[in-house]
Amino acid sequence: MAEGQAVDIVALGEAMVEFNQTGEGGGRQYLQGFGGDTSNFAIAAARQGARVAYLSALGDDPYGQMLRALWDGEGVDHAEVATNAEAFTAIYFVTHDAGGHRFSFFRSGSAAARMTPAQLPRARLASAKLLHLSGISLAISPSACDTAYAAIEVARANGVKVSFDTNLRLKLWSIDRARAVMNDVIARCDLCLPSYDDVVAITGLSDPDALVDHCLRLGAKVVALKLGEQGALVADDRQRHRIAPHPCQPVDATGAGDTFGGAFVHRWLQGDDLAQAGRYAAAAAALSTQGYGAVAPIPNAQQVLESLRGR
Numbered sequence: 045m046a047e048g049q050a051v052d053i054v055a056l057g058e059a060m061v062e063f064n065q066t067g068e069g070g071g072r073q074y075l076q077g078f079g080g081d082t083s084n085f086a087i088a089a090a091r092q093g094a095r096v097a098y099l100s101a102l103g104d105d106p107y108g109q110m111l112r113a114l115w116d117g118e119g120v121d122h123a124e125v126a127t128n129a130e131a132f133t134a135i136y137f138v139t140h141d142a143g144g145h146r147f148s149f150f151r152s153g154s155a156a157a158r159m160t161p162a163q164l165p166r167a168r169l170a171s172a173k174l175l176h177l178s179g180i181s182l183a184i185s186p187s188a189c190d191t192a193y194a195a196i197e198v199a200r201a202n203g204v205k206v207s208f209d210t211n212l213r214l215k216l217w218s219i220d221r222a223r224a225v226m227n228d229v230i231a232r233c234d235l236c237l238p239s240y241d242d243v244v245a246i247t248g249l250s251d252p253d254a255l256v257d258h259c260l261r262l263g264a265k266v267v268a269l270k271l272g273e274q275g276a277l278v279a280d281d282r283q284r285h286r287i288a289p290h291p292c293q294p295v296d297a298t299g300a301g302d303t304f305g306g307a308f309v310h311r312w313l314q315g316d317d318l319a320q321a322g323r324y325a326a327a328a329a330a331l332s333t334q335g336y337g338a339v340a341p342i343p344n345a346q347q348v349l350e351s352l353r354g355r
Contacts, residue, residue, distance in 0.1 A: 052089075052174065052313055053094050053097070053175075053310070053313070054176070055082040055085055055099065056098075056099040056195050057177060058100060058134060059080035059082075059134075060079045060080040060133070060136050061111065061135045062076070062078055062137075062138060062337060062338055063137045064338075077337035078114050078337070079299065080180075081178050081180050082100075083098060083339075084306070085176055085302045085305050086098050086120050087306070088305070090306075091343065092306065092311070092328070092345045095121075096120050097124065099124050099165065100159070101127070101163070102155050102156070103132035103133040103154070104128070104129040105132055108127065112125070114339070126159075127155075131154060131157075132155060134149065134150060135151075138296075145296060156188065158188075159188050160187050161190050161193075163191070170198060171202075172204050173313055174205040174206070175204055178208065178211040179210045179213065180216065182226075183217045196229070207233060207309050208264075209237040210238040212245055227246065227262055230262045230263065230264050231264070233263075233265075234264070235309065236266070238259060238269055239269075239270045240271050240274075243259070260280070260281060267280070268304075268305075268321075273289055275289040283318060290323075290326045290351070292330035294333035298337060304328065307321075307324055307325040327348050330351075
């Protein structure tokens with residue numbers, strides 16, 4: 045996609061370079077990849093056919109250059125991603141054991157964490173169909189949180205829809221602050237994409253329907269609750285659909301929720317009803333678990349459609 049072209053989705057947050065343990069070499073070998081929840085989301089949406097732009101900041105370093113090359117290859121417009129020569133691009137490591145995958149982040153003080161509202165490309169935001177952000181976009185620093193709120197204000201003032209993925213990371217902020225900020229942002233969004241464990245933590249509820257009701261009651265227009273191996277529950281104030289998990293052979297679930305979100309938002313913007321968008325997104329997320337890393341295994345639209353037909 046040419047830089048500056050009108051886009052469907054603008055995603056705001058922190059992109060990262062990933063080093064993912066492969067299980068080879070006695071656990072000492074790592075596969076270099078990419079991550080950052082909103083960047084994963086942006087790439088997932090772009091691979092389904094959406095026109096996507098990304099808003100963030102990178103260090104003037106090799107990792108930042110690698111991310112720009114990635115977005116070039118994926119057709120994600122990064123013209124509005126700033127370069128901060130006084131900061132660095134964040135990285136993280138993924139290790140695997142019997143309990144699942146674990147993350148180790150090196151991000152405190154990153155370029156993305158130093159974003160400010162003054163840096164927002166307001167015209168770019170105002171011309172999009174949808175702004176996407178996450179709990180991590182809000183949690184990495186106070187200035188990043190202020191920037192996310194300013195972006196929401198620009199979007200709402202210009203009729204741009206807002207989607208929000210909770211992505212709770214308690215290493216970044218306290219549960220009390222996360223609860224207050226997330227509930228406030230859920231009230232301001234059109235589409236909420238929470239993960240089950242996240243909303244259990246901030247509400248104390250456990251029933252999926254009650255969790256969906258909580259988000260709708262706050263003000264979200266549509267809720268797509270991600271239930272991991274149990275599929276998803278999608279709803280608005282008139283309908284509710286339980287989405288069965290799509291068959292797969294998982295090896296690494298890193299980024300599966302981001303893939304679900306990018307696929308769901310794209311199909312929803314294209315006019316799919318909630319059940320259709322949910323089934324498509326569940327298939328995309330399942331396929332993304334069949335390879336290592338957050339980005340490399342994300343399927344494209346043809347792969348998702350073929351898998352749905354095969355089922």
